[in-house]
Amino acid sequence: MNVYAPALANAHLPDETTSAFASDAVAGLTQHPKLLPPKYFYDAKGSDLFEQITRLPEYYPTRTELGILRDRGAEIAKIIPDDAALIEFGAGATTKVRLLLESCRFAAYVPVDISGDFLTEQADSLRRDFPDLAVHPVIADFTTTFKLPDAIHGKPKVGFFPGSTIGNFEPHEACRFLRSAREILGAGALMVVGVDLEKEERILHDAYNDGAGVTARFNLNLLVRINRELGGNFDLSGFVHRAIYNREQHRIEMHLIARKPQTVRLLGTTVSFRAGESIHTENSYKYSIERFGALARGSGWRVRTVWTDAAKMFSVQALVAEA
Incomplete structure (x- = not known):
């Protein structure tokens, strides 16, 4: 039996994919520190935003890889x-x-x-x-x-x-x-x-903190999905995108940082945030x-x-x- 069925009935068709999203979202947001799996970035809107990211001047990976494949x-x-x-x-x-x-x-x-x-x-x-x-x-x-x-x-x-x-x-x-x-x-x-x-770290920082804010919208789209598909009530204005380079781990980390205290409900679960608390959404190892x-x-x-x-x-x- 799908334990999320009552909430999903008012949010999104409770298919197998949505049920997995629900399980992972609840599990990740009730951990400490909080996290969300990056594979859920890529709904239709997220895929479109990522394609926009690949065309940004700061974002070197796509054009560089295309150049290698072409040459x-x-x-x-x-x-x-x-x-x-x-x-x-x-x-x-x-x-x-x-x-x-x-x-x-x-x-x-x-x-x-x-x-x-x-x-x-x-x-x-x-x-x-x-x-x-x-x-x-x-x-x-x-x-x-x-x-x-x-x-x-x-x-x-x-x-x-x-x-x-x-x-x-x-x-x-x-x-x-x-x-x-x-x-x-x-x-x-x-x-x-x-x-x-x-x-060089400055190149990495700029690639994941673009001036047009497209990466920020891409990151925040995870919360948009939770609100739309899982019946969540995130206040999107209460979170900000941040990407940092973790030198010891050789990775860029993407986070959504709570601007203020906030309590969110999704699928019968209550999740509280302190001001400054992070949802870790992605790593990109180099x-x-x-x-x-x-x-x-x-x-x-x-x-x-x-x-x-x-x-x-x-x-x-x-x-x-x-x-």
Whole structure:
């Protein structure tokens, strides 16, 4: 029985995804310190805001990664097996995958994401633009084990995980994800991963505290979702976005800070905030090439090739699943 059903009946259709959101939100907000999982950033509004972030002048990762994929496309194509299927974990906008599809000959593309409507829209767009490509979207939480479509059985598998999303996992979670991806793709598979690199702190600070406030709206959209989908009553004006660099942990941390004392109710649970109290919403780990190589090896992968931009701000890495 869904224990959240009465509250959800007045908020959002109590489907499996919403029930997971409800469980995670209640669990996270009743912990100390409080937290919310970053995977819930990406409803339709959050996905749109993130696309806006990627075009901001301060936000270097997207344009730098796109530059690597564009400039090194021919080199990437040389290591892709014939008749391969490309499986994208956490598929969002198609800008990056289009570069791979244009430079490499894939027989099939499997975008995997939890946001079904957005996924279907992007898949339809790719079918129109790549009529010879078989597109098989899978609606699933890519951080868990899921089944690949029967249509790609027997084809060589190439995973794609761009955008430095690997840095949003705690290191042990990144290991677990890479092990899961290896199990899904199989021994001998390739994985092309975007990995953000360590750099000067001012660049990092500005990238996550943009002058236009788009990242702040993206962060606050988590509370908007809770109000809309879970019947919460957050006073949005009572919270402010803050991103800081934790030097010891090699990570950017995103927080929502309470401006004033506030009591919030959601799904029959009361959550109190002190002035200055934080909801920790995201980490973004920055790696050296050596540290990420060690993480990959500990997860059943071998680093085959590393491509970077000239300034070594970002890397695209090709991993091979060990037998």
